[in-house]
Amino acid sequence: MSTINSAHSIAEQLASAKRQLQVSDSAALDSRLLMCQVLQCESVYLMTWPERELNTAQLLAFEQLVAQRKAGHPIAYLIGYRDFWSLRLQVSPATLIPRPETELLVETALALSLPEQAHVLDLGTGTGAIALALASEMPNWHVTGIDKSVDAVTLAKKNAQLNQLPQVTFKQSDWFAHVAQTRFSLIVSNPPYVEDDSVYLQQGDVRFEPASALTSGPDGLDDIRLICAKASSYLTPQGWLAFEHGHQQALGIQALLAAQGFSQIRSVNDLNGQPRITLGCLAV
Incomplete structure (x- = not known):
């Protein structure tokens, strides 16, 4: 021996x-x-x-x-995947790594009262995490994910195939630029929301993730302002708009939604008791 x-x-x-x-x-x-x-x-x-x-x-x-x-390289980039919801998603340095806290956005969306054949739009889909998680739970929904990055769209399509969710549509678009004038019952987004000069950008995994998917102006709300301003043109009456955001941004986003005519505006706390999701319903 x-x-x-x-x-x-x-x-x-x-x-x-x-x-x-x-x-x-x-x-x-x-x-x-x-x-x-x-x-x-x-x-x-x-x-x-x-x-x-x-x-x-x-x-x-x-x-x-x-x-x-x-x-300091993120473990997800080194092994090539991250588990999210009930899915295993391939990742690459072209996209943000899906995080557990984003599952709260999925939970919040699934709790809404939406049509059985709801049309849903995921803005800034990245790996496709949110779109695919929603589709895995609601197979009758028509889910579309868009991203500005061609590499991200390619990766999201691959994740759809790997998780046997080929019915989800992914396309390249800079926010609403190439979105057809479909009316959606729900628009969800985990957009860039970090301040340009945030010390957070020098910490942990985000040092290796694409800055364009993280930062959004001096207060982190530039992209959310744009989405709030344009979303009403793409929502059905009483359609919902829901964001993931930083824990200090809830009141600012509530004000942006109110200014655009949304109602039933509320924020949802994460497991740490911090407001992580804010959503509103388009008033009729």
Whole structure:
């Protein structure tokens, strides 16, 4: 029986990576995700075969991924996907990484009283996360996602196929520029809403994400102002407009909606008790 070189085993490499990644608050999870990426396996395999040795190529690949993670590269970009809602979505540096807090926008939209065959528009769709999550729950809805980035639209279409939701339409458009004059029962958006000079831009994953998908003027509301001003032309009577936004922006967005004739305006708090979603209904 050959002697196992434990320094090259899955268990030892995971322990080494965890020590290196202590800068992350999810060092153990990150290590496992990176190992699964290298071995193309599920996490249960790591627990079942901790003594298995990595070959030279696998060791090098794992070390490179750990070094990138240690330098701050988002785990989602390194492994190529992020789980969102009930979906697994491919990601790329062309789009924002879907975040758990955005699921609140999906929950809020699903709780609305909408027609059975509702037409829904997702503005700034990125990976397609919101559009695909809504379509996965409401198969009779007609969901369209648009994004200014051609690369993002290509990725969203791929995610639709991978999650067996080919009925969702994705197209390139700078906000409403190329949206047909369809009337939607619901428009949802997780638009750029970070202030141009925010210190947040120098922290965590956002350092590696596209700035154009993050920032929107001195107060972060430039794109939301534009959407509020134009949305009424694309909504049915009593149609809804809903945004995800920063925790200090709710009152400003409520005022923008009111100024454009929306009613039933309200904000929804996230799990931290901070207002994260604001929505309004187009008055008849």
